Amino acid sequence: MEPVNKGAVLVCSECGVELEVIKNCECSNCEIVCCGKAMEVKEKSSGDSCCC
């Protein structure tokens, strides 16, 4: 998996938890695991439903 950068959102396909990265990862092989599976990078949604 590519190293994750600040602002990236990771999602667990098992339980659906979402994490936001607040510091860049400098590992060559970044694997953040939840529920025993590597988490996936969620598509950054620019159009977040904001009412204001």
Ligand SMILES: [Zn+2]
């Ligand atoms: Zn999980």
